[in-house]
Amino acid sequence: MGEGSELIDKIRAKARELLQGGRVDCFIGYEEGSRGRARPAFIYDPQDAERLIWDERCAHNLVTYLHQFKSPLRRGEEPPRVGILVKPCDSRSLNILFREEQIERERVYVVGVTCDGVRTNGRPQERCRRCAERVPLVYDIVMGGVPNVLGRDDYADVTKLEQMSPRERLAFWTKEFDRCIRCYACRQACPACYCFECVAEQLDPAWMGIAIDLPQKQFFHAMRAYHLAGRCSGCSACEEACPMGIPLSLLNRKVAREVEALFGYKAGQDAETPPPLATFKKEEQLPM
Amino acid sequence: MQVTTREHLTAWLDGLAGHLTLIAPKTVEQRVLYRPVADSSEIAFDFARTDLPVKEHFLPPTHVLLSIEKGKEGVRLGEPSPERERVVFGLRPCDARALRVLDALFLKEPADPYYAERREKTTLVGLACREMGETCFCTSLGLAPDEAGDVDVMLTEMEEGGGEGERGRGREGGRRYAVQVMTEKGAAILGVLNLEKVEGTLPVPPAGSKTPVLEAGAWPRLFDHAYWARLADRCLSCRLCTYVCPTCRCFDVRDYEVPCEGASSGGASNGSAPGGRIERLRAWDSCMAEGYRRIAGGHNPRLTKGDRLRNRLYCKFCYYPQDYGPVACVGCGRCIAMCPVNVDVVEVLADVATL
Amino acid sequence: MTTDYEPRIVGFLCRWCSYPGADLAGTSRLTYPPALRTIRVPCSGRVDPLFVLKAFQEGADGVMVLGCHPGDCHYMEGNYHARRRYALMHRLLEYVGIEKERLLVAWVSAAEGRRFAQVTTEFTTQVQELGPWGGMEGRGGEGENGGGK
Numbered sequence: 001m002g003e004g005s006e007l008i009d010k011i012r013a014k015a016r017e018l019l020q021g022g023r024v025d026c027f028i029g030y031e032e033g034s035r036g037r038a039r040p041a042f043i044y045d046p047q048d049a050e051r052l053i054w055d056e057r058c059a060h061n062l063v064t065y066l067h068q069f070k071s072p073l074r075r076g077e078e079p080p081r082v083g084i085l086v087k088p089c090d091s092r093s094l095n096i097l098f099r100e101e102q103i104e105r106e107r108v109y110v111v112g113v114t115c116d117g118v119r120t121n122g123r124p125q126e127r128c129r130r131c132a133e134r135v136p137l138v139y140d141i142v143m144g145g146v147p148n149v150l151g152r153d154d155y156a157d158v159t160k161l162e163q164m165s166p167r168e169r170l171a172f173w174t175k176e177f178d179r180c181i182r183c184y185a186c187r188q189a190c191p192a193c194y195c196f197e198c199v200a201e202q203l204d205p206a207w208m209g210i211a212i213d214l215p216q217k218q219f220f221h222a223m224r225a226y227h228l229a230g231r232c233s234g235c236s237a238c239e240e241a242c243p244m245g246i247p248l249s250l251l252n253r254k255v256a257r258e259v260e261a262l263f264g265y266k267a268g269q270d271a272e273t274p275p276p277l278a279t280f281k282k283e284e285q286l287p288m
Numbered sequence: 289m290q291v292t293t294r295e296h297l298t299a300w301l302d303g304l305a306g307h308l309t310l311i312a313p314k315t316v317e318q319r320v321l322y323r324p325v326a327d328s329s330e331i332a333f334d335f336a337r338t339d340l341p342v343k344e345h346f347l348p349p350t351h352v353l354l355s356i357e358k359g360k361e362g363v364r365l366g367e368p369s370p371e372r373e374r375v376v377f378g379l380r381p382c383d384a385r386a387l388r389v390l391d392a393l394f395l396k397e398p399a400d401p402y403y404a405e406r407r408e409k410t411t412l413v414g415l416a417c418r419e420m421g422e423t424c425f426c427t428s429l430g431l432a433p434d435e436a437g438d439v440d441v442m443l444t445e446m447e448e449g450g451g452e453g454e455r456g457r458g459r460e461g462g463r464r465y466a467v468q469v470m471t472e473k474g475a476a477i478l479g480v481l482n483l484e485k486v487e488g489t490l491p492v493p494p495a496g497s498k499t500p501v502l503e504a505g506a507w508p509r510l511f512d513h514a515y516w517a518r519l520a521d522r523c524l525s526c527r528l529c530t531y532v533c534p535t536c537r538c539f540d541v542r543d544y545e546v547p548c549e550g551a552s553s554g555g556a557s558n559g560s561a562p563g564g565r566i567e568r569l570r571a572w573d574s575c576m577a578e579g580y581r582r583i584a585g586g587h588n589p590r591l592t593k594g595d596r597l598r599n600r601l602y603c604k605f606c607y608y609p610q611d612y613g614p615v616a617c618v619g620c621g622r623c624i625a626m627c628p629v630n631v632d633v634v635e636v637l638a639d640v641a642t643l
Numbered sequence: 644m645t646t647d648y649e650p651r652i653v654g655f656l657c658r659w660c661s662y663p664g665a666d667l668a669g670t671s672r673l674t675y676p677p678a679l680r681t682i683r684v685p686c687s688g689r690v691d692p693l694f695v696l697k698a699f700q701e702g703a704d705g706v707m708v709l710g711c712h713p714g715d716c717h718y719m720e721g722n723y724h725a726r727r728r729y730a731l732m733h734r735l736l737e738y739v740g741i742e743k744e745r746l747l748v749a750w751v752s753a754a755e756g757r758r759f760a761q762v763t764t765e766f767t768t769q770v771q772e773l774g775p776w777g778g779m780e781g782r783g784g785e786g787e788n789g790g791g792k
Contacts, residue, residue, distance in 0.1 A: 170740025
């Protein structure tokens with residue numbers, strides 16, 4: 001996608017320029033990892049901009065790293081300014097964080113890049129097939145070619161689950177959550193999960209306790225899905241991070257679909273529209 | 289050399305499953321995990337490495353240490369019921385070595401009774417590796433993919449009957465395994481397994497890489513290096529690596545009130561009323577969690593991800609060997625395969641050797 | 644699924660409307676099944692869906708969230724937020740395997756003692772017919788994730 005190595009050169013040049021000019025203290029992008037993988041890169045020095053890459057292996061949602069740049073790098077300084085490379089899905093997460101005032105727009109320089117989809121081990125990710133946005137929704141500069149592909153989420157897998165009986169659905173999630181080890185990779189990879197103390201780890205009161213057993217796991221995943229209502233960008237970072245292959249997007253997209261049906265709201269389209277669960281319409285009639 | 293066939297093995301395993309708990313690799317929704325199986329048909333014989341290590345059967349993710357009941361007669365402490373006899377089948381040498389690493393801590397006086405009981409009541413039947421996995425590096429830690437010294441019985445699939453490719457159904461049963469009895473416990477469990485004496489030698493194990501592993505005493509001087517913070521920039525601070533690791537073992541212990549059993553009991557859900565019960569749970573915890581080392585008063589000596597990642601690596605390669613003997617890593621490579629952001633311990637070891 | 648059991652219902656009642664409504668039912672000596680355990684909260688808007696899930700975890704077979712009628716909230720807006728939250732929560736609960744009929748969100752004013760008794764009676768009957776909410780299997784056995792007693 002894009003113009004291959006020409007695009008990579010453009011990205012590197014931009015990062016170098018931002019760092020040299022002092023516009024940002026750190027540029028977050030992707031670099032070559034080990035064993036043929038790509039991984040998040042943190043460039044502090046303009047000459048390290050050479051490490052940056054861009055290709056279909058760059059699947060991670062880098063917006064989650066903005067949370068670690070909210071505090072000054074050194075005591076007495078201002079919080080750092082950060083440059084970040086975002087795909088369209090990541091840009092939705094960015095809008096959500098701007099809307100929730102988690103990070104100031106002026107402190108982030110957004111290099112958007114158009115995207116035809118990413119792959120894991122050569123296999124196209126499911127979420128890319130469903131993605132309707134191929135150009136980032138927020139950026140200071142956008143790079144890359146005109147995207148070729150446009151996807152659509154028909155929620156077929158969500159509908160299939162909805163059509164089961166409650167018992168069948170319970171059996172389905174029991175089977176999936178059985179493998180969960182409460183490693184919280186899903187939560188940590190998610191840009192929208194940034195609570196200082198997650199309810200899952202709160203000890204007083206112990207909502208979920210420390211037990212890694214089915215009731216607590218069901219509780220955790222249901223609560224996380226609810227806490228993401230109107231805030232989940234559909235980036236699937238959670239599902240990709242899960243070591244046990246639990247289909248978390250099946251849960252989060254259900255909630256997203258209900259939010260859209262009930263409140264006419266899609267997360268991440270802009271940074272201005274108030275979140276649906278923070279507002280209401282007095283006259284609305286909602287099926288209870 | 290003694291050999292047996294797949295057919296004989298499955299018959300033997302079926303017999304075992306009849307009178308004790310048989311734990312074996314099992315396919316669970318595209319993952320392979322060590323799970324109790326009812327019979328040999330549930331076993332995944334051809335697998336590279338399970339996604340979770342066998343430690344979950346010796347240090348369970350959650351278990352009850354004791355229970356406290358308050359009744360009319362006063363307070364009564366309840367202990368968990370004794371463990372059943374178990375056989376773990378298909379144990380890879382790295383996971384078996386990991387148990388020895390855990391033994392150095394959990395069986396050291398005073399021994400952890402829960403771990404000790406499970407260890408004592410479990411017979412380990414190993415399965416040597418025919419190939420090195422993409423992320424495997426056991427050989428860098430002085431281990432071998434056919435190391436038999438940590439199990440009670442070691443099985444090695446023979447060249448001519450083996451291989452991971454497609455095979456006709458009828459030939460499955462004919463696949464042959466060399467059988468090495470390593471301990472008396474192993475000899476006892478073999479029982480009626482049909483063995484045949486043949487001439488020949490064990491297959492040559494696959495060759496492995498040799499990443500330099502810095503010895504324990506060389507790590508302290510690197511403690512303040514800027515490398516750790518940079519490495520940890522991309523770390524998500526989840527717990528994935530520690531949970532999939534066969535030698536990571538940190539835990540938390542907390543007491544919880546158990547809701548009244550059964551909807552028809554009609555009693556109060558309040559644990560302090562008669563009939564209430566409190567359970568003391570032990571569950572996996574992780575040094576990678578931000579709050580793991582936070583102490584009363586709010587101080588957190590490992591506040592940053594760099595501190596925590598450095599600590600995890602030091603614990604494995606410096607502190608544990610200094611305190612207990614073995615290096616707390618067996619080169620299974622699960623953390624490498626599963627870390628979402630490619631924190632690669634082999635790459636780190638190579639980097640550290642040059643720092 | 645047995646229907647011969649004593650259901651346990653947890654009700655979150657708001658301090659200004661539904662709780663006095665329940666109180667009125669009591670002083671009027673109206674009868675309703677004794678399955679309900681009430682928890683008074685300042686406002687239905689205080690009821691975090693976390694509480695609802697926790698109630699199910701702790702053994703509730705049904706949960707009620709009762710608040711003031713929309714427009715009458717003592718804190719002006721609390722029940723509007725609750726309305727949105729629970730419209731969503733119903734669907735999520737249903738999706739993860741907890742029948743949506745196990746959660747009731749209704750508006751009961753301080754003057755509606757009779758309505759409170761009626762709502763509670765109908766809901767209790769409904770939950771009775773659904774059977775106990777056994778929940779997901781708890782700890783125990785080597786079976787599922789290696790956890791053992």
